[in-house]
Amino acid sequence: MVAGGLLFAALGKDPFVAIRTIFWDPLFGDFASYTRPQLLIKAGPLILIATGLSFGFRAGIWNIGAEGQYVLGAITGAAVGLAVYPSESRLIFPLMVVAGALGGFAWAMIPALLKVRFGTNEILVSLMLVYVATNLLAWAALGPLQNPEGRGFPGSRNLSQWSASANPELIAGTGMHWGVVTAFAAVIAAYVLLARHSFGFNVRLAGQAPRAAAFAGVNPSRLVVACMGLSGALAGVAGLFEVTGPAGQISIDFNVGYGFTAIIVAFLGRLHPIGILLAGLLMALTYIGGEIAQTQLGLPAAAIQMFQGMLLFFLLAMDLLVQFRLRWKARAIEVPRTVIPQASPAGEAR
C-alpha cells in the first residue's frame, strides 16, 4: 500500500486522497449507496473463478485460460436461452446455467485432454484459447447471436430484461445476484472439499509431492481433468451470470478481464477458500475505487491494474519470508545429528 501511495504520488496525485478514494469511498463515500452493491457484483465472478482455479493451482495444474472459459460459458448459456426466445418457461434460466457450465467445462477440456493425451503444456494451450474465445465472442456478437431487432448494432438481445433469463438483484441495494450466491456456495464447498474430502487431499498431495501422490494412488490424468473441468465450469457459470445480469448482453467488449484478475485473486487468497473470498472483495474494491478515482481524481485506469500486479508481487515476496520463518522453527525440532546431510543437496543424502 505504501508502494501504491508512491505510485499515485508519482502520478501527481495526493497519495492519501487516492488511497482513501480507492479503499474508503466505495463503501462509505458520498455515492456509497450506488457503489456498495457494485462490490458484490464485481467480487462475485472473481471469487467464483478464483475458487475453481485454486484447486488446479494447488495441484500444479495451471489453467491460465479462465478468461476464455468465462467467455465461452456466457456464449453457450446465452445461445441456449436465445434459442427459445421469447418463451417464458421457468426452466430457461437453470438450463442456461447448466449450458454455461458445460461451455466453460468443454473449453477447459481442450487443454486438459491435450495434456493428458499428448503431454501438451496446458498453460500455453489454455492461454491461446483465450484469444480464440475473444474472436468467437466477436463473431457471436456480430453473427448468430446478434439482436435481430438491434438495427445492425453488434450485440445480442438484452438477457437481463427478459424475465425468463434475467439474473436480477435478489435483495435490493446489495448487488447480490445468483452469481454471488453461487460464489459463496462455491467457497463453502471448496473449504469442505479441501479440509475433509479425499479429493481435496489428493489435490494438495499432488501439488506438494507428486511422486507421493502417484504412490498413494492418485491418478494424475483424472486429477488434471477434474481440476481443469472444475475451474472451467465455474468460470463458465460466472460468465453466464454476468451476461444475464450486470452485463445484460453478449457484446464485443463483454469480457473485462475477470478471468485474469481471478488469477491474482487466487494467489492473493493463498489458494485458500476464505482467503479467496477476502481477496475477491479487496480486488473488487480496488476496481470500484479505481473507477471513482478515475472520474474524481483523473487517475488512469491502468494505474489500478498496475497496483493489482504490485499487490501480487508483494504477496509472493512475503510468502517466502513467512516460509523462512516456518523452516527455522521446523529445524529446531529436528534431531540434531541428521540435520546436515539431509538438508544439504550435495551431501550424503540423495
Add this chain to the structure above:
Amino acid sequence: MDPILLLASLMVASTPILLASLGELVVERSGVLNLGVEGMMITGAITGFAAGVATNSALLGFVGAAAGGAALSLLFAVLVLWLRSNQVATGLALTLFGLGVAALVGQSYNGIRAPAMPDFRIPLLADIPVLGPILFRHDLVVYLGLALVAGVWWFLNRSRAGLTLRAVGENHDAAHALGYKVLRLRLLAILFGGACAGLGGAYLSLVRVPQWTEGVTAGAGWIALAIVVFASWRPLRLLLGAWLFGGISYLQLNLQAADVRLGFSLFGSRWELPADLQTLLFASAPYLVTILVLVLISSGKGRAALAAPGSLGQPFHASR
C-alpha cells in the same frame, strides 16, 4: 501475391517473436521458466516507443526498450532467484504487471506516430536478384535478430560460458558443487531475456504498427514461449519456428485484407465459407496453429521432454 515480397515481409513479421523467444530460450537453458515474456514485451514496446519519441530516433528507442524489458525482468529475477517464489506464479504476475505498466505509461502516447526506422540496404548484397530483396533490404533490428540467433548458437555450443550456462540449467546442484555461481548466471540470463523481449515488443510498436496501441503485443509473448518448446531449446530451430509463425500471422492479415474466400468446387457448384466464419478462422489462426504445433511436438514420444533443461522451473537452494 509476389513471393519475393512475401518472404521479405515474413522476415520482418517474424522479428518480434524471434527476438522474444531467443531471449526466453537462453533463460530456459539456464533453468528458469519466465512466463512473463508478454509483460516484458509490452513494457519494452512502450518504453521503446517513449524513448523513440523523446529522442526522435527509433534506434535509441530500441535501446530504451531493451532497458525497459531488462528492468522488468530484474524484478522477476529478484523474486524468483533470491526470494525463491514460484516461477509460474511470478511469471504470470509479471505479465499482468507489465500490461498495467504499459497501459499506464502509454496513455499519453496514444495517436502519436513513431519516428521512422530507416531500412538499411547492405551494399552489393542488396542488389542480388531474389535474395537481395528477401534478405538484405531490411532495417537494422532484423539483422540484429539474425545475428543474435547466430550469436546465441555460438555462445551455447562453442563458448565456455555457454557450457556453464547449460550446466547450470541441466543440474544446478552439480554446478554449485563445482563452484559455479548459479544465481549470478541465471540473473544475467534473465536480464538478457528481458532485454530481448523488450526489443521484440518495441519492434511491434516502433516498426510494425507503428504507433502505440494498448495491448499491441496481442499474445506474441505467449507464442514466443510456445516457439521455445517447438524449437526444443535450440537456436536454429527457433529461427525456423519464428519464420513459420511470422508467416502465418502475415498471411492471415493479408488474406483478410485481400478478401480471399475459402471454399471448394464440387460438381460445378461452388461452396464458400461464410465471410464471418472466415474472419473468425483467420483471426484465430496463429493461436490455433500454435496449439497444433505444441500438440505435434509434445506427442513426438518424449522428444520435447528430452531436450528440456533438467532443472527447468525448479528453485535453487544453495547448500546450507
Add this chain to the structure above:
Amino acid sequence: MKDVLLAIRGLTKTYPGVVANSDVSFDVKAGSVHALLGENGAGKSTLVKTIYGLVRPDAGSMTLAGQPYAPAEPRAARAAGVAMVFQHFSLFDALSVAENIALGMEGPPPMRDLAARITQVSRDYGLPLDPHRTVGDLSAGERQRVEIIRCLLQSPRLLIMDEPTSVLTPQEVEILFRTLRRLREEGLAILYISHKLEEIRALCEEATILRLGKVVATCDPRATSARQMAEMMVGGTLRIPTRAPSPGGETALEVQGLSASSPRLHGTSLKGVTFSVSKGEVLGIGGVAGNGQDELLLALSGEMRVAPGMVRLKGEPIGRCRPSDRRARGLLCAPEERNGHASAPDMSLIENAFLTGKVREGLARNGFVSWAGARDFAERIIKDFDVRTPGPQVAARALSGGNLQKFVIGREILQRPEVLVVNQPTWGVDAAAAAAIRQALLDLAANGAAVVVVSQDLDELMEISDRFAALNEGRLSAARPARGLTVEEIGLMLGGAHGMEVAHVH
C-alpha cells in the same frame, strides 16, 4: 615417515540448532590413503565440503603443504591442488563426457585436445571411457570414472572421495582400488570417506573416526578389527537381528516375465524379471542402485502399470491394478525415497498416515476423510515403532531420516500386509533404527507375510534373506538360497553384464 600434506586444526561449523563439526583436527599425509569414518550425520560431509571450499568454517584452520589454506570457493580449492569425487550431484546427464570434464577444470584445453587427453588418461589408469558419450547413458561405474578422470586431469595433490563404492559392483570396486593404490604410489594423498569397514581395512593405512561432529578416535585400520571400528563409530555395541527359520509356505506373489520401459529419463528398463515369494519368506534383491530397483518397485506398487499376468498376487493377475486396488488386495510397498515419494514432506504425520492407510484402515467414507481415525493410526505407528517426534501433527520433513523411515515402514507393516515390498529400507538410517527396521521385517515374515527386500547393502540382505537374487541392468538373476553364498558368487551375480571388467580382475 611421510610428509603431512593437509593439516586440519580445530575446525568447527555450527548450523542453526546443530553442531556439524566440533573442534576437528587430524593430518593427511602425502602418498597415503586416509579414511574418514562415521555414520550418516556424523559430520563427514560438512568436513569434506569445508576442505573443498563449499562451506566456510566458524572456527579453526587448515594448512596445505605447510601453507595456510582457506579456500573461499571450490575454484580456489582446485587451484591449490585439491580435487573431489562426489557421491552424487556432480554430473550433467544431458552433456557429453568431455563437456562434463571441461566444466570441472580451470582453463580447459579446446574440446578436441581435451577428448584426446581423456582417452589417454583413461587408458593409463585402466578406466576405459569414451569422451563423446552422453553421461546420462553411462552406468554408475562409468559415471564415477568421469569424475575421477576429471580430477586426475587437474594433477591434484589431494583427492577426496566421498563414498565412492556405494554405487559399484565388487568387481568395479577392485578396479577402483587398483587405481587408487597406483595414485598413492605416485605420491597423491587420498581422503577416503566411507562407512564400509572392510573396504577401509583393505585400502587405508590411517583412519579418523567421527561421531556427532567430533573426532572420537584415530586408528590404523589394518590393525583394528571391523567390529572395533564399528563400535567406535556407533558408540555402543550393535544388536544383530536373529533369523527365524522360514516355513515353506504357499506362493504369495509371483512375477513372471516382467518387462517394462522406465517412465523416467535415463531410467533402466525391466527385462523379463521373474521371481516368486512364499508366505513367511524373505526374498532379498541385491544390486547396485540404478539397475532397475526403482522401476521394479513402481511396477509392484502399481504406479507403473504392466500387462495383467506379469504380476500375480495369490494367483490373481494384478498387473493392471492401480495402487489403491493392490493395497486393498494385500500388496503393500515402501519406496526408497522417503521424502517426497513414500511421504509428503510438508504434510503432517496424520496426513501421511492417511496417504496409504486410507483403504485398509478404512479412513474414508464416501470420500470424506476421518481425520480422527487417521490420527489414531498415526499415533499407533509412532508408539509401536518408537518414532521420535513431538506428536503426530508434526510435518514429515521435521523428522530425522531414521525416524521417518521407521514411520514409513511401520505404516505399511501395521496394515497387516500379505506381501510387503521395501526398497532400501535402511538407507541413510542410523544403526539402531536400521536394526529395529530389520527386526520388524523379520517379525512380519514370521507372522506369515511374504517380504521382498530390495537393497544395495549386501550385509543386510545376507542377514535377513532366505533367498537372494540380483538385479543388473533391468535383469534379475535366478534366486538362490542365501545361506552359504560367498562374496565372490554374489559379486558375479551382481556384475552379470560387466563381463569385461570381471575378466580384468583375474
